[in-house]
Amino acid sequence: MTLPVSYDDILAARDRLRPFFEPSAVHHYPLLDDLVGYGIRVLVKHENHLPTGSFKVRNGTASITALSSEQAERGVIAATTGNHGLGLAWAGAARGVSVTICVPRGNNPEKNASIRSFGATLIEVGDRYDETVAACKAIAEQEHRTIVHSTNHRPVIAGAGTMALEFLEQAPQVDALVIALGGGSQAVGAMAVVEALRPGVQLFAVQSQGATAQHDGWRDGMARSGEPARTFAEGIATGSTYELTFDALRDGLADFVLASDKMIAQCVRDLWTITHNLAEGAGATGLAGLRLLAPRLAGKTVGIVMCGGNLDAARAADILAGRTPGT
Incomplete structure (x- = not known):
C-alpha cells in the first residue's frame, strides 16, 4: 500500500505538536458497550477536548510548524467552513504566523467568530464552497x-496521524477503529500508524448518506468532484475525493459504510x-458507523473518535429536542 505520509512523518509531527497541547483522553463508558451490543467494548478518543474542540488543531499545528522561515513570514491561507480554519488560526496565533481564512458567505457565525478570536483574517467570499476555494487561490x-x-x-x-498514534499507545488492546470520513486525513494517517505498529488492527470509515462522494469512489474506483453534500454533519460534508487520500483509502479500509443523518443525530443524543x-x-458519526458494523465486530475492542464538539447552539437545541436538522 502506497501512503502519502510515512510513520516517520507522523513521529516528526508529534514532536512538533508536543509543545502545544497534551494528548487527548481515551475513555471507556460501559453504557456505550450496552448500547452497541454484541459484546463489543467501546473506547472513545476525545478529540473534542483539544484546543478549538476538534482534531483539526493537529492538522493546523502540524502544518504551521512545518513551514520554512520564509513561508512563515509570508503567512498561510485556507478555504474552510469551520474546523480546519479554527485549527490553522489557533496554530498561527501560537507560533506568530499570519493566517487568512476564506469561508463561504453565510457560513456559521459562531465558527466565524471563533476563527477571528485567534487573530486570523476572515474573508467571506463565494456563495458556494467551490467559489470560496477559487477566491482563496487568487x-x-x-x-x-x-x-x-x-x-x-x-x-x-501527518498531523491527523498523531491521533491514531496516541490511540494505539493509550489502548494497545484495540482491534479496530471506526473513523468518520470527510477528506480522509484521519483514516489515511491511521493507516501509516497501523501498518507500522499494529498491522492486525482493522480500519473502517463511515460517511453520511447525504454526502457519498468518498464512499462511492471507494466502491467503484472513480474519482468524484463537486457532487451534492446534504448533511448537517459539516465535517464530513464533502462532495469530492482527494488526490492524496483516494488510493490509500481504497487500499487500506476494511469497509466503508453510510449512516443516515437521523442515525447520526441519534448518536449525538446518545453520546x-x-x-x-x-x-x-x-x-458522532463514528458511533453511528460502529452501530452499523457491530455484528461483524462482535466481541472485539473497538475505538471510535469524537473528532469534534463544535455544534452550534441552534442545531444542538434541535437535536437534543429529538429532531434531525434539515428534515
Whole structure:
C-alpha cells in the first residue's frame, strides 16, 4: 500500500505538536458497550477536548510548524467552513504566523467568530464552497501565502496521524477503529500508524448518506468532484475525493459504510446522555458507523473518535429536542 505520509512523518509531527497541547483522553463508558451490543467494548478518543474542540488543531499545528522561515513570514491561507480554519488560526496565533481564512458567505457565525478570536483574517467570499476555494487561490497568489488544503497537504495528514498514534499507545488492546470520513486525513494517517505498529488492527470509515462522494469512489474506483453534500454533519460534508487520500483509502479500509443523518443525530443524543459530551455531527458519526458494523465486530475492542464538539447552539437545541436538522 502506497501512503502519502510515512510513520516517520507522523513521529516528526508529534514532536512538533508536543509543545502545544497534551494528548487527548481515551475513555471507556460501559453504557456505550450496552448500547452497541454484541459484546463489543467501546473506547472513545476525545478529540473534542483539544484546543478549538476538534482534531483539526493537529492538522493546523502540524502544518504551521512545518513551514520554512520564509513561508512563515509570508503567512498561510485556507478555504474552510469551520474546523480546519479554527485549527490553522489557533496554530498561527501560537507560533506568530499570519493566517487568512476564506469561508463561504453565510457560513456559521459562531465558527466565524471563533476563527477571528485567534487573530486570523476572515474573508467571506463565494456563495458556494467551490467559489470560496477559487477566491482563496487568487488571494494566495496575490499575497504569496502558502495554501494549506484541508486534505491535499502532507503535513495535514501527518498531523491527523498523531491521533491514531496516541490511540494505539493509550489502548494497545484495540482491534479496530471506526473513523468518520470527510477528506480522509484521519483514516489515511491511521493507516501509516497501523501498518507500522499494529498491522492486525482493522480500519473502517463511515460517511453520511447525504454526502457519498468518498464512499462511492471507494466502491467503484472513480474519482468524484463537486457532487451534492446534504448533511448537517459539516465535517464530513464533502462532495469530492482527494488526490492524496483516494488510493490509500481504497487500499487500506476494511469497509466503508453510510449512516443516515437521523442515525447520526441519534448518536449525538446518545453520546450526550452517556458521556455528557456534546459531539458535532461528524463527532458522532463514528458511533453511528460502529452501530452499523457491530455484528461483524462482535466481541472485539473497538475505538471510535469524537473528532469534534463544535455544534452550534441552534442545531444542538434541535437535536437534543429529538429532531434531525434539515428534515
